[in-house]
Amino acid sequence: MLRLRCLLTTTTTSSFHQFPTLSSSSYSARSSSSSKVKTMSYSTESSSNNNKKKNKLLFRQLFEKESSTYTYLLADHFHPDKPALLVDPVDRTVDRDLSLIKDLGLKLVYAINTHVHADHVTGSGLIKTKVPGVKSIISKASKASADILVEAGDKIQFGDLYLEVRATPGHTVGCVTYVTGDGPDQPQPRMAFTGDALLIRGCGRTDFQGGSSQQLYESVHSQIFTLPMDTFIYPAHDYKGFTVSTVGEEMLYNPRLTKDQETFKSIMENLKLSYPKMIDVAVPANMVCGLQDVESKAA
């Protein structure tokens, strides 16, 4: 992982309280009247937080309605560079995401994918054409191309925060789960971006792209259900309007993964799901991190 490590900053600072709150960024406003709003300058120092310990993580959950995909924005907004990353950006919502990143005064560093999606085209490629310097990331096991190929145990550092890479194959052969770091400087409770490996009260299908119900069962139980019970589960999709769950909740209430392995395999083998309508477009595009258009134009 030399390529990866070269790109990662490894600075550390004194400890802050770490809670996965949403952004507590605020503004140094001289007035709340509309006529003076334009005079406000962006600041990540929260006026109401100046007298208490700070939450370094700026976090936003974003939804793409057509494919019911969640994209996650994470940034260390107390780091001088305000480095940010996007987990599972979608091509259709890249402009929305980049506009928000600009509004929040962040510097996008990484466009990260949990796996090669079959239901939408990743925004990674489009982002790279719009924001020079952004590095795309996907797992080495996915066999997809990206600037950085990660493996289990790798750390993706952004400012003083980092994501840990956990291999969670089963939905696809290259699925990984990104988990916020462990330690006093990192968000508490931890946050797991599980892709399609573990969904809220569900999980991804296992009948395409090297999927394996046995492997998915083992991945979730060994790599996700072993995290602290209060770890937040942030999936790549939700179709019922849920936004988050916890490890403890899914261990108690997930209708598939609370079953024994044989029952789980039988459930997954009898889902009788239709052929994914986007798969023939999305998978080839996502194997090159959404850069198919750029490459074809360059050819």
Added chain:
Amino acid sequence: MLRLRCLLTTTTTSSFHQFPTLSSSSYSARSSSSSKVKTMSYSTESSSNNNKKKNKLLFRQLFEKESSTYTYLLADHFHPDKPALLVDPVDRTVDRDLSLIKDLGLKLVYAINTHVHADHVTGSGLIKTKVPGVKSIISKASKASADILVEAGDKIQFGDLYLEVRATPGHTVGCVTYVTGDGPDQPQPRMAFTGDALLIRGCGRTDFQGGSSQQLYESVHSQIFTLPMDTFIYPAHDYKGFTVSTVGEEMLYNPRLTKDQETFKSIMENLKLSYPKMIDVAVPANMVCGLQDVESKAA
């Protein structure tokens, strides 16, 4: 507001750290293996939080896709009663919401509406038929019927937490914004449930139900933009996949409310929006807090 005050608990406890994190509930698991998952018992004591001060607020954002409506679940999950409330429940997603409340071991106390919605039927009435004892809440100014009619300055207590009622008319004559409490025991940053008064980078239309663009402008600037800059904005709807904003962000980037009042009025008067397709069904139903079916059956 005697009726309201009689229903409110006013217990107080020692101070906890208050961050509007999502649920940090967890479970006293004796094992993470699926065969023993059923033996886990629900506990709101977070195993990883036992050695640090606790976040009392359990918070979940829920989405109803057809009307792009957000419903919010808030609970004091460290209070012995685990009292919970729902802000802007939708009739179509009541079963989902009640199932989550059951899973989390909470006691639903209030079904709260920010206003008489024109685009969907509130879940308040259906909830009352399914969960005896739940009280519906809406503003007195809305002229709608509910168990509790609130006015500006009222506090809606749930356990040791409370919501403050702020009058924010303009989208409708009875719109209110519910803001989490101020003080060391309450969530920090504060959270404002703005209904349709203030949307992320937008606002509700002002051409129906006693709407007034001048009144909406004054409401947002006097009641919402005067909150701390890092106050989270949780609207009743979002159509672009945003889940949250902050007061500071909207003061800088809201394309309508950053304008002067005359420009805002001109924008609102020239939106040329079509007649809301649900209004003739939703408004009559919501004027009785979604109890129209129950009442017609009783008639």
